[in-house]
Amino acid sequence: MIVLKTSQDQLLSALQSVAGIVERRHTLPVLANVLLKKEGGSIQLTTSDLEIQIRTHAELGGDEGSFATTVGVRKLIDILRTMPADQTVSLESQQEKLLLKGGKSRFTLQTLPAEDFPLVQEAPGFGPAFSVPQKTLKDLLGQVSFSMAVHDIRYYLNGILFETDGKRLSLVATDGHRLAFTSATLDVEVPRQQVILPRKTVIELERLLSDAAAPEGEQAPMIEMQFAANQAKFSFGGMEFVTKLVEGKFPDYNRVIPQSPKNSVTLGRAVLLACLQRTAIMTSDKFKGVRLNLEPGTLRIASSNAEQEEAVDELDIDYGGDAIEIGFNVTYLMDVLSTLKQQEMITIGLQDANSSALITLPGDDNFKYVVMPMRI
Secondary structure: OEEEEEEHHHHHHHHHHHHOOOOOOOOOHHHHEEEEEEEOOEEEEEEEOOOEEEEEEEEOOOOOOEEEEEEEHHHHHHHHHOOOOOOEEEEEEEOOEEEEEEOOEEEEEEEEOHHHOOOOOOOOOOOOOEEEEHHHHHHHHHHHHHHOOOOOOOHHHOEEEEEEEEEEEEEEEEOOOEEEEEEEEEEEEEEEEEEEEEHHHHHHHHHHOOOOOOOOOOOOOEEEEEEOOOEEEEEEOOEEEEEEOOOOOOOOHHHHOOOOOOEEEEEEHHHHHHHHHHHHOOOOOOOOEEEEEEEOOEEEEEEEOOOOOEEEEEEEOOOOOOOEEEEEEHHHHHHHHHHOOOOOEEEEEEOOOOOOEEEEEOOEEEEEEEEOOOOO
């Protein structure tokens, strides 16, 4: 049976959309495979790592009829990448194997039975579905995802908090040293819910979501979301994405965000980033500290290392508040400034030399970034 017959680029794009979660090495060999399930002229492609499941449907030609099998997805992608984009390729079933044909090339691939593939059981009690433009969610994720923890023993920090309340969707990420908060307005009222999406899910969503704006007179590509007690479900662009949630209680982020710090300065994002990048060269790999000296009219940034080398840079600023000397991990400052590349200006709020700094955008209450000071 000819399972599918289509162009190389169509098959490759369908496989790549589901292959991101597949681990190279897995205790269950079948999890390295993609589940191909053919019904009539349509084919369903599913991958899973037991925590996340991604499914998409595609019209990829081939014979009519029902057929199901699993085949190694990375190997299939590697082979297809070596073929021309406009080449017609076909997959045929032969006994326990699949035959991939393209031009004069032939590849015989081992399969595993479809019934061995472990599908994620969907939670019974999903909350109401709501939709936002894919670009909106991609932008929100991008504004906070760099602050997620990596392999922290406080496992609830290895992800992003999604919070819905009325017509507001808020996303928060923290690694215990810095915290990023962003929010957007929804078109519909949604009950109050708090869920923590795992790090791997966040990275995969960022990869798959479209950042295309709406064509004139048309609706932007949307993503539909639903949350249950231990699962989240996303539907977008013909794909269905189901993921387990991180269990645990996310810290009360409102207590971490400084309320109206008494000293604040607004300055150019790109100028400050360039200044920090220069002074960061003189920090050591282990100790990424820089000193910020804030005085009326001047911001001085200094760093030094174990070889007694040092860097000092100055910026002229419009500031008339207290003189403050404070230290920060320079990476935490550069991360946020690099992420906000659409913004020209940023505001830094400081209470004193021992309190966290609050970075916001002038005239925009939807974004807040908090970074703790470090002793230098």
